[in-house]
Amino acid sequence: MQDLAPDELIRRTLAGERVPLARAISWVENEHPQASALLDACFGRTGRAFRLGITGPPGAGKSTLVTQLAKEYRARGETVAVVAVDPTSPFSGGALLGDRVRMNELSGDDGVFIRSMATRGSMGGLAVHTAQACDVLDAAGFERILIETVGVGQSELEVAQTADSTAVVLVPESGDAVQAMKAGLMEIADLFVINKSDRDGADRAGQAIRSALHLRARTSEWTIPVLLTAASIGRGVPELVETFERHLAWLTETGTLEKRRQQRLEQRLEVLIRELLWKDFRAQVPEGAWTEAVATLGDRRETPHRLAARLAGTGERATPD
Amino acid sequence: MQDLAPDELIRRTLAGERVPLARAISWVENEHPQASALLDACFGRTGRAFRLGITGPPGAGKSTLVTQLAKEYRARGETVAVVAVDPTSPFSGGALLGDRVRMNELSGDDGVFIRSMATRGSMGGLAVHTAQACDVLDAAGFERILIETVGVGQSELEVAQTADSTAVVLVPESGDAVQAMKAGLMEIADLFVINKSDRDGADRAGQAIRSALHLRARTSEWTIPVLLTAASIGRGVPELVETFERHLAWLTETGTLEKRRQQRLEQRLEVLIRELLWKDFRAQVPEGAWTEAVATLGDRRETPHRLAARLAGTGERATPD
Numbered sequence: 350m351q352d353l354a355p356d357e358l359i360r361r362t363l364a365g366e367r368v369p370l371a372r373a374i375s376w377v378e379n380e381h382p383q384a385s386a387l388l389d390a391c392f393g394r395t396g397r398a399f400r401l402g403i404t405g406p407p408g409a410g411k412s413t414l415v416t417q418l419a420k421e422y423r424a425r426g427e428t429v430a431v432v433a434v435d436p437t438s439p440f441s442g443g444a445l446l447g448d449r450v451r452m453n454e455l456s457g458d459d460g461v462f463i464r465s466m467a468t469r470g471s472m473g474g475l476a477v478h479t480a481q482a483c484d485v486l487d488a489a490g491f492e493r494i495l496i497e498t499v500g501v502g503q504s505e506l507e508v509a510q511t512a513d514s515t516a517v518v519l520v521p522e523s524g525d526a527v528q529a530m531k532a533g534l535m536e537i538a539d540l541f542v543i544n545k546s547d548r549d550g551a552d553r554a555g556q557a558i559r560s561a562l563h564l565r566a567r568t569s570e571w572t573i574p575v576l577l578t579a580a581s582i583g584r585g586v587p588e589l590v591e592t593f594e595r596h597l598a599w600l601t602e603t604g605t606l607e608k609r610r611q612q613r614l615e616q617r618l619e620v621l622i623r624e625l626l627w628k629d630f631r632a633q634v635p636e637g638a639w640t641e642a643v644a645t646l647g648d649r650r651e652t653p654h655r656l657a658a659r660l661a662g663t664g665e666r667a668t669p670d
Numbered sequence: 671m672q673d674l675a676p677d678e679l680i681r682r683t684l685a686g687e688r689v690p691l692a693r694a695i696s697w698v699e700n701e702h703p704q705a706s707a708l709l710d711a712c713f714g715r716t717g718r719a720f721r722l723g724i725t726g727p728p729g730a731g732k733s734t735l736v737t738q739l740a741k742e743y744r745a746r747g748e749t750v751a752v753v754a755v756d757p758t759s760p761f762s763g764g765a766l767l768g769d770r771v772r773m774n775e776l777s778g779d780d781g782v783f784i785r786s787m788a789t790r791g792s793m794g795g796l797a798v799h800t801a802q803a804c805d806v807l808d809a810a811g812f813e814r815i816l817i818e819t820v821g822v823g824q825s826e827l828e829v830a831q832t833a834d835s836t837a838v839v840l841v842p843e844s845g846d847a848v849q850a851m852k853a854g855l856m857e858i859a860d861l862f863v864i865n866k867s868d869r870d871g872a873d874r875a876g877q878a879i880r881s882a883l884h885l886r887a888r889t890s891e892w893t894i895p896v897l898l899t900a901a902s903i904g905r906g907v908p909e910l911v912e913t914f915e916r917h918l919a920w921l922t923e924t925g926t927l928e929k930r931r932q933q934r935l936e937q938r939l940e941v942l943i944r945e946l947l948w949k950d951f952r953a954q955v956p957e958g959a960w961t962e963a964v965a966t967l968g969d970r971r972e973t974p975h976r977l978a979a980r981l982a983g984t985g986e987r988a989t990p991d
Contacts (some may be wrong), residue, residue, distance in 0.1 A: 385975040392973040407727060607968070614967040619948075621813040621978035627949040629939075631772065631980065649926070652713040653935065654706040657942035662952065 359390045365489045365632030367462065377481045388481055391488035396507055396610070398487040399432075399597050400494045405532070407499055409518040410544045414589075415497045416454060424492050425458055430491040431455075433465040434498045434508050440518045445510050463489060476507035480613070483497040485512065508539050511613060513606060514596045516540045516589070519558070519579050521550040533633055535561065535635045538573060539596055542589060546577035632662065676704045676764050680711045686810045688783065693784055695843030699800045709802055712809035717931070719751075719808040720918050721815045725855070728820055730839040731865045735901040735910075736818045740776055742911045743814050751812040755800050755819045755829050783812060783848040797828035801934070804832065830858050832934060834927060835917045837910070839863045840879070842871040856882065859894060860917055863910060867898035892920055955981065 353361075354393070359389050360367040376384040404410050419429045454463045464486075466479055474563065489508070498508040509515050517538040541562075555575045562573050576593055576654050579587030600606035631639075642660060645651040674682075683692035696958065697705040712880050724732050724739070733754070740750045774784045783809075787800055804815050818831040838859040862883075864875050876896045883894055895913055899906030921927035952960075963981060966972040 389973045389975055393970045396970070478847045611964065611968050615964045617974050618964060618967065618978055618981075621974055622951065623944060623948050624984045625982040626951055627944050627977055630943065630947055643932065643936045643939060647932050647937065651719070652710045653938050653942055654710055657939055657946055658940075661943045661946040 353581075358383075359387050362387070362444055362485065363390065363394065363488055363492075367459070370462065370489050371464070373485050374482045377485060378466060379479055379597060390486060391484050394488035395484045396487070398483070398491055398494050399514070399593075400483055400496060400512045401593055402489075402496045402498065402509040402515035402537075403518060404498045404506075404509040404515060404537070405518035405542075405544075409520050410497065410580050411497050411499075414518060414542070414544055414578060414586075415495050417580045417583055417586040418495055419455055421586050425590070427492045428460040428490065429463065430483075430486040430494045431477060432486070432496045433463070434481055434496065436477060443531050462486065462489075472643040476511055477617060481513040483495065485521060506534075506537060508561060508608065511578050513600060513609065514539045514593055516542050516593070520545045521548050521554045532654055539571070539590075540573060540592055541575040542560050542578050542585075543575065544578045544580055546585065547579040548581065551577050569605070570603070571596065604638045620652075630661070676707060679704075680708050682961065683708070683806065684711065684715065684809055686845070688780070691733070691806065691810050691950075692785070693804050697801045698806060699787060705795040705802075709805060709966055712805050715809035717808070719812055720813050720835070720914075721817060721821065721833045722810075722914055723817045723830040723836035723858075724839060725830040725836060725858070726863075726865075726895050731901050732818050732820075732839050733802045735839060735865055735899065735907075737775060737865070738901045738904055738907040739780055739816055742907050744779060744781055746911070749811065751783040751807040752785065753800060753807070753814045753815060753817045754784070754786040755796060755817065759910045762968075767775075775912055783807065783810075785829035788865055798938060800829050801832040811859055827855075827858060831870060831944045834921060834930065835914055837863050839862045839865050840875065841866045842869045842875045849875045860892070861894060861913055863906075864896065864898050865899050865901055867906065868900040868903065872898050872948050879961075890926070891924070892917065951982070959981055 356374060358369050373387055375381070376387055400417075403415055405411055415431055415433075419431055421430045425529075442494040455463060456498060464482065466475070466482060479498075480575075483496070486494050494510050498510065515537050517534045517540075519541065521543055541558050543551050543558070543652065545551075555577060558575050562575075576585055576589055578584065578589055597606070602608070634642075642651075642656060646653060647658060676695075679690050683694040695707055696702070722739075724736055724759060726732055735756075736752055736905065740752055743750045756848075785803065787796070787803060800817065800819075804817070808817050817833050824952055836858050838855045840862065842864055862877070862879050864872050864874075866872075876898060879896045883896075897906055897910055897913060899910055901907065918927070920947060936952070955963075961975060963972075967974060967977060
């Protein structure tokens with residue numbers, strides 16, 4: 350595989366071959382020189398897969414739920430890719446024994462592909478790399494892409510927002526509803542799942558979320574459902590798949606899907622342009638000049654704003670008049 | 671305050687007046703037109719305060735610990751500012767009754783200033799705004815700045831990295847050590863705290879962390895301490911303050927502090943320049959041309975990479991040869 354010509358790797362990735370596919374996603378993740386050629390080749394074939402975000406706080410049982418979702422989709426005959434960008438997910442490495450058992454439930458099935466993404470991207474990099482990996486999986490023919498991400502933190506919310514439809518997963522214990530609202534999860538949820546609903550308080554937690562949802566201004570005709578699941582025993586999973594599919598149908602029929610995807614493409618374009626502008630700028634500043642400039646901050650001869658404006662050549666606009 | 675002239679607000683902020691100070695930080699947070707003038711005025715007076723990061727997963731008791739730390743520092747005669755960028759922190763609004771009681775312990779003391787930062791910044795914005803708010807507090811004369819941030823998520827780790835010294839707070843329950851390692855917390859910890867150590871398993875959790883630390887390659891002469899605290903009853907807090915102070919002394923003596931601060935200034939300069947470059951670019955592209963360009967992505971006439979390269983005018987370099 351190491352010696353495979355880029356064109357050949359791209360061709361075999363698009364044919365859905367697993368080993369080239371894994372390597373192709375590594376290209377994306379590591380910003381390999383051939384990554385843009387790969388993504389250019391993939392892009393025209395994207396838009397067919399549905400991308401489903403599964404997010405929520407650590408300990409909500411997201412990985413187990415994702416495993417069960419993948420199995421349910423397979424039972425319905427759909428091919429499934431899992432992209433784990435959750436640093437606490439067993440899919441992202443360091444899995445404990447029990448987690449490995451669960452992962453093994455999915456192995457040996459060519460209709461399932463599991464991939465973790467490193468969480469150490471530069472600013473915006475994580476969401477961009479995730480979206481690009483999903484493009485590759487989409488182009489390779491996977492019909493449903495499950496994006497597992499921990500729902501705490503700005504970058505992770507951005508990852509969740511690359512999905513077509515996003516489920517926020519909580520547990521029955523009180524307080525989660527409040528924390529979810531504070532952490533911005535309320536705004537990104539297309540549906541809510543109270544997982545581990547075999548524990549006490551699941552109905553009450555579901556009611557708390559429904560009440561909180563009622564207080565919000567309705568921004569669309571989609572009424573956000575609240576489902577109860579117990580992923581470890583498979584309970585509620587077929588209903589969750591049904592709900593995702595119902596939402597995807599609604600998104601498609603109302604044109605919301607196209608609008609959302611268009612917005613996300615615009616965001617991705619912005620991130621790529623920002624990166625090119627910075628690289629272009631940095632290539633034009635000699636290393637010594639840059640070090641000297643930074644040193645003027647250290648001894649307070651200059652301030653960050655003034656220095657940035659001067660270096661970026663936008664001093665006229667940045668200086669207050 | 672609304673009608674205060676910018677110069678007057680800046681002057682009174684630097685004098686440490688609380689109401690102007692609160693407003694000044696809002697300027698930073700909202701990117702007010704006068705924010706850069708404010709920050710320019712503050713920057714020359716920064717570098718005196720020590721900035722202490724307190725991070726860890728939700729539920730680790732960070733806010734209680736921060737409250738106790740602030741009280742301990744006050745008892746030692748230092749002035750303290752608290753910057754909460756943790757969406758689950760009571761300091762960030764939505765406090766429950768018990769949380770408010772704790773916050774009240776700090777109110778009415780002019781030597782303490784508490785401020786929350788919104789978590790909805792654009793890419794890199796959260797860390798930059800936090801660092802800028804700390805600059806204002808530093809310039810206003812606060813001697814210790816406690817930065818509370820939830821330790822899950824890329825942006826939040828970036829916030830923790832704006833501190834001079836960072837404590838990672840965990841709880842005794844097993845699994846946390848593993849999760850901390852996976853979530854990247856291990857790399858940013860200057861010291862570890864097992865909080866809620868009045869619960870079972872604190873000693874064992876401390877040992878697990880120590881073992882994990884021994885496995886790492888030593889990158890410096892600082893041996894990362896692991897402390898046990900029970901912030902709700904004040905236990906271990908004086909020792910934590912002592913350890914922070916010992917680390918700060920070590921950082922100063924070895925020149926590590928200056929090196930770290932220099933690196934962070936360089937990062938901040940980069941973020942500011944990136945923002946200026948993007949604004950400059952965007953101001954030069956007419957709205958209609960932009961919309962049309964984005965539309966070519968929607969119908970796959972163009973790919974994100976090719977379009978970005980063309981728009982950024984860096985097509986020559988971006989095209990693979």
